[in-house]
Amino acid sequence: MELIVALGLIVLKVALLIAILLLLPLPLTWLERKIAGHMQQRMGPMRVGWHGLLQPVADGIKLLTKEDHIPAEADRFLFKLAPILALAPPFVVFVAIPFGESVSVLGNEITLYVSNMNVALLFIFAVIGIEVYGVIFGGWAANSKYAVLGSLRTCAQMISYEIPMGFAVIGVVMLAQSMSLIDIVRAQADVWNVVYQPVGFFVFFVAGLAEAQRIPFDLAEAEGDLGAGFHTEYSGIRFAFFMVSEYVIMVLVSVLVVILFFGGWNGILLPLPPLLWFALKVAFFVYVFMWFRFTFPRYRYDQLMAIGWKVLLPLSLANIIITGIVLS
Amino acid sequence: MSRALERAGTWVGWAFFADLGSALALTFGYMFSRPVTMQYPDKEKWVPYSRYRGHHFLKRDEAGEIKCVACELCARICPCDCIEVVPYEDENGKRHPSKFEIDTARCLFCGLCEDACPADAIALGQQYEFSSFSSRDLVIGRDDLLAKPGKAATGGSVVAAQLNTEKIVLVETKEPRGYNWWRNIRRT
Ligand code: SF4
Numbered sequence: 001m002e003l004i005v006a007l008g009l010i011v012l013k014v015a016l017l018i019a020i021l022l023l024l025p026l027p028l029t030w031l032e033r034k035i036a037g038h039m040q041q042r043m044g045p046m047r048v049g050w051h052g053l054l055q056p057v058a059d060g061i062k063l064l065t066k067e068d069h070i071p072a073e074a075d076r077f078l079f080k081l082a083p084i085l086a087l088a089p090p091f092v093v094f095v096a097i098p099f100g101e102s103v104s105v106l107g108n109e110i111t112l113y114v115s116n117m118n119v120a121l122l123f124i125f126a127v128i129g130i131e132v133y134g135v136i137f138g139g140w141a142a143n144s145k146y147a148v149l150g151s152l153r154t155c156a157q158m159i160s161y162e163i164p165m166g167f168a169v170i171g172v173v174m175l176a177q178s179m180s181l182i183d184i185v186r187a188q189a190d191v192w193n194v195v196y197q198p199v200g201f202f203v204f205f206v207a208g209l210a211e212a213q214r215i216p217f218d219l220a221e222a223e224g225d226l227g228a229g230f231h232t233e234y235s236g237i238r239f240a241f242f243m244v245s246e247y248v249i250m251v252l253v254s255v256l257v258v259i260l261f262f263g264g265w266n267g268i269l270l271p272l273p274p275l276l277w278f279a280l281k282v283a284f285f286v287y288v289f290m291w292f293r294f295t296f297p298r299y300r301y302d303q304l305m306a307i308g309w310k311v312l313l314p315l316s317l318a319n320i321i322i323t324g325i326v327l328s
Numbered sequence: 329m330s331r332a333l334e335r336a337g338t339w340v341g342w343a344f345f346a347d348l349g350s351a352l353a354l355t356f357g358y359m360f361s362r363p364v365t366m367q368y369p370d371k372e373k374w375v376p377y378s379r380y381r382g383h384h385f386l387k388r389d390e391a392g393e394i395k396c397v398a399c400e401l402c403a404r405i406c407p408c409d410c411i412e413v414v415p416y417e418d419e420n421g422k423r424h425p426s427k428f429e430i431d432t433a434r435c436l437f438c439g440l441c442e443d444a445c446p447a448d449a450i451a452l453g454q455q456y457e458f459s460s461f462s463s464r465d466l467v468i469g470r471d472d473l474l475a476k477p478g479k480a481a482t483g484g485s486v487v488a489a490q491l492n493t494e495k496i497v498l499v500e501t502k503e504p505r506g507y508n509w510w511r512n513i514r515r516t
């Protein structure tokens with residue numbers, strides 16, 4: 001009996017999580033277009049619903065009803081596989097992410113995470129790495145020069161940022177003496193990690209921008225020079241998969257930044273509910289992502305590699321060594 | 329010495345991303361400035377200046393008689409060959425057009441017909457909203473041309489307006505004020 005309840009609870013949580021993550025891109029696209037508009041002294045969507053609030057719904061319907069086109073020369077199997085490979089990993093990763101300690105519902109303690117893995121960080125990095133295959137396969141399978149160039153850039157980008165990103169979190173792991181995200185947040189109850197690990201935060205954030213393929217590192221889908229990059233040939237629902245995946249990863253990177261460096265659900269000054277604190281911090285970082293997007297130009301592909309190997313990697317290594325010396 | 333200091337300052341600025349920071353501050357500031365978008369046709373409408381060449385209209389004289397004497401000069405000068413005039417003679421022995429058609433689908437709104445007219449009978453007004461689903465509807469006949477609104481007394485301003493697809497509205501403004509395109513542009 002207890003097993004069934006526990007199982008039902010997990011299924012419920014997963015379903016809720018998936019529903020939230022699937023719906024999240026709707027307000028986020030609206031927000032992004034509004035922020036873009038106002039930063040450029042425009043208004044953004046205004047016509048569908050109040051201040052364009054229903055625009056994402058209209059776009060969603062449009063995407064769902066559009067023709068799902070597969071180019072004649074495409075590798076059909078990979079072409080169909082790629083959007084799924086891009087969409088699934090970001091959702092899977094959220095299994096390991098805690099949103100708070102626990103809440104009591106009807107006298108029962110319900111934890112605000114699906115599973116408390118002791119190697120959560122490793123799991124996240126392993127799974128999120130798979131997402132890149134979606135991008136690479138998508139570009140390759142489409143058999144179009146723009147798409148191939150997009151995925152080529154993704155390969156180069158991936159190898160130059162994933163290593164610094166992995167190294168950047170080692171400092172945090174050393175401080176918390178654990179790889180479990182919950183323990184990491186608990187370790188930050190008094191002082192947030194960003195105070196001890198500003199360099200680690202910087203490296204992680206920059207690498208995170210590259211991970212989420214956002215400007216200034218959105219080389220894989222540089223609209224200006226590659227059409228739409230790796231998803232040039234995609235249309236309809238498959239294109240929507242890539243878009244949803246992009247937004248979920250953006251949220252994921254924000255969540256990771258908050259958990260690893262900004263104290264997760266630990267609040268300061270204001271005694272707000274932990275979950276609200278968490279949401280506010282994540283929202284702030286999502287905003288920062290959009291803010292960056294409409295401020296910075298795109299880095300060139302060799303510049304990204306140079307940043308990854310010549311700046312971020314040495315910085316993250318130095319960070320580990322210094323953290324180690326100070327801790328011992 | 330001072331140049332060296334300046335150089336060092338630049339390097340320190342770069343190390344702490346002063347340039348990126350100032351860019352972020354700029355866009356953040358812009359986010360709270362007023363947008364320059366003119367919300368046509370939902371909320372605002374632009375009444376063009378009186379020099380604007382919009383839809384043609386035919387004028388009447390004081391007696392209410394059509395001014396046009398059907399000399400066909402406008403049809404001659406029209407570079408698009410889109411005016412068709414068929415004259416007739418009324419009981420007083422005056423020439424008037426029995427048929428006057430302008431194919432606005434072909435018209436390039438050059439205003440040459442207005443310049444050529446010896447009787448000051450035709451002019452291009454300020455109306456610019458006459459799109460149509462069929463190019464046939466864009467051939468405007470004599471009576472429609474007579475009924476078209478003339479030039480508004482004032483022009484060149486943005487007025488509150490609503491999209492109105494039912495009837496043709498030319499919005500006249502009360503105060504003759506020019507539109508300052510730069511009203512919301514921040515000058516830094
Ligand atoms: S405006 Fe020019 S093109 Fe149009 S009817 Fe007059 S002369 Fe012809």
Ligand code: SF4
Pocket residue numbers: 395396397398399400401402403413441444445446447448449450
């Ligand atoms: S509109 Fe003017 S130019 Fe044209 S036929 Fe009439 S009088 Fe002649």
